[in-house]
Amino acid sequence: MTEVTAPATGDGKQPATAAPLLELREIAVYYGRVRALNGVSLSVNEGEIVALIGSNGAGKTTTLRTISGLIRPAKGDVRFRGEPIHHLGAERIARMGVAHAPEGRRLFGRMTVRENLEMGAYARHDRGGVRESFDRVYTLFPRLRERHAQLAGSLSGGEQQMVAIGRALMSNPTLLMLDEPSLGLAPILVDAIFEVIREINARGGTILLIEQNAGLALRTASRGYVLETGNLPIAGSSDELLNSPDVQRAYLGM
């Protein structure tokens, strides 16, 4: 099954009739002459966590970058709330409510934690709302409140990941995209980060998640897509994927 256009609603959380919040149709992306994505289609519904798993070089990061407008697709379209956005610049897409916590965290290392979070709210002009977002981020990550005056570049890996997620949340996004939030973190920190991801979702946040750690990602998400060298052969609910022999062999090490 190379084409998955209809959203699976395995856990029954979502009404099957709702139009997807985010929809990718037949996306193809090239780096020069190298094809990175070959007809990728996926959808994310409001209020769910969707995991995108796959091996190194499968095109997971490219997919997220295409959605957030850092890369322009050669073919296909990206729709957010039904409107095509793939021709827009990254800053326009960010202002529409798509927040991207990029791979490798990409903090502003020589700014303080607080300044990093402020940059996350750069596109916002509602001061009250920004203050609320600060409270929300500091509630999710009490550690960041303690470290608010510290330079982001001097934090530990886990704290940096908290800043990266916090910065993305500061734009009060409709869709939060996380690229490998567990990268380079100790297992205990990974658990803590995923706990927060579940909490964000429990409060109504929609999340598109990329992970190397397929088991953890699928256990957190309601649905998942498996990406293989630019193609999207497998999609389904988390339980289906976790129980699929192919996925188990290739990504879960069973």
Place this chain on the structure above:
Amino acid sequence: MLSFLRIPSGPAQRGQSAAVFWIVAVTASGMLLMGWLLPWFVEPTSSGIGFSPQDAVLSAPMGPGAFLLYVLAVTMLLLVLSPLAEIAAGITKRPLPLIADRVRLVVAVVGFVLTLVVWFLIRVLNEEPLFGPIDSHTVTDSAVWLTLYGYAIAALVYGARRWVLARGNVAFGAAAIPFGVLLPFMFHQAPDFLLWAASSLAIYMLLALGLNVVVGFAGLLDLGYAAFFAIGAYACASFASPTHHIHLSLWLLIFIGAGVASVFGAILGAPTLRLRGDYLAIVTLGFGEIIPDLATNNVFGLTGGPNGLSSIDQPRYGPVNFGTNPQWFYWSVLAISVIVVIFLRNIERSRVGRAWVALREDEIAAAATGINTTTTKLLAFAMGASVAGVAGAFYGSLVTIVSPDDFSFAVSVAVISMIVLGGIGNIVGVILGSSVLTLSIFWILPHMNEWSMTVSAPGKPLEFLPGLATVNFTQYTYMVYGIALILMMLFRPGGLLPSRARRVELEAGIESESLAAVQGRA
């Protein structure tokens, strides 16, 4: 052992303020030393009457006059050597007792008052009986001014140490602004070229402030900045000279220069949006070569070819002609510089300023947070260029003739050296860096020629080095840049007053990947 010179880590403000404390303290010593040594080296000018303390000390007849001079000599020596006490305290890690500052404050005040008294006795009352034959120790009043200034800032730095350490930038302004404003009086008996040098200093300071926007704030390395300076100067030359029979006021020209230069800034910026680092440097370098070349080739018949444009109007306002009253020109440039500093300070703290920093730190993350990287970069180029345009307009009306040679790569190098020396990204540092380098180039080096001739003449201290008189120190401009930069890299790798970002970078290297590279375009 030299650890006291290193950048203090820790909270940003305290780091900068400690550096300001050092800089002001060392400047006080330098001013006092120069005030005393200047008359010794420089031959008295015909009109100048001041005093030369150490000549007076040696030649004054015993009595109250000599006593005053001895006291002055002691105060000078104490204050000149006094940073050694901080160094000793730094090495032994024992804080200086509070009384040391009190003593130095008293010494500075006594020195200040006594200098005024002695100057008054000699200059106004012509007290030959007190100080011996006055002709033998007459020089310009520059020495008195420098000495007074040295005492004043010594009093500031030792008398208000806590305030200096708490409010570094304010203290820097309190020390630097009076010096800047009073400079024409210090040199009022000096030939006009010194005032021209002072105006050049202010013009270079403007250039450094402008380049700092591009390189320091936005992190875009621009090696062709002189091109925008040229564009401003040629705009001024075109609109205020007989060339095209247009004669506009300098105050209009400032805006024209800024406008034209910022347009060119955007024109340079647009094709280089995807570039950064070395690649951007190469393209801007090329741009910096193209503009003077276009001027040399008399493009569209506008630029006058290799000879440039001449007879640029000298600004004239009522009775004040800037050509014959160079101090007014100097004050005008200084006033504009102050306005530019205030403007840039506000820009730095604004949304745009934060966007520049974010862009410099990480282009991808910046784009992902909703910053329009295109307009933000173009704005940095345009704003930096417009400041250069203002400087160019002033330059044109100062020198009244502009030619392509004035805007060579050397100018770009000079301006970059200034901001690197001062501290990239830090406005106060950039002001300091440009002042230090332009003072060295325009003031100290030309004077070295005079001094070297004087001190190696027969009967003078260095007569055993007759070759010294034939050395032309002004040819060693680039050596000064080189030495200054090497010393800086060794002792203060972030510049004299490093920006916070630079300090952090030195402590932990933080790299960033370009947006274009991610998109597969670079």
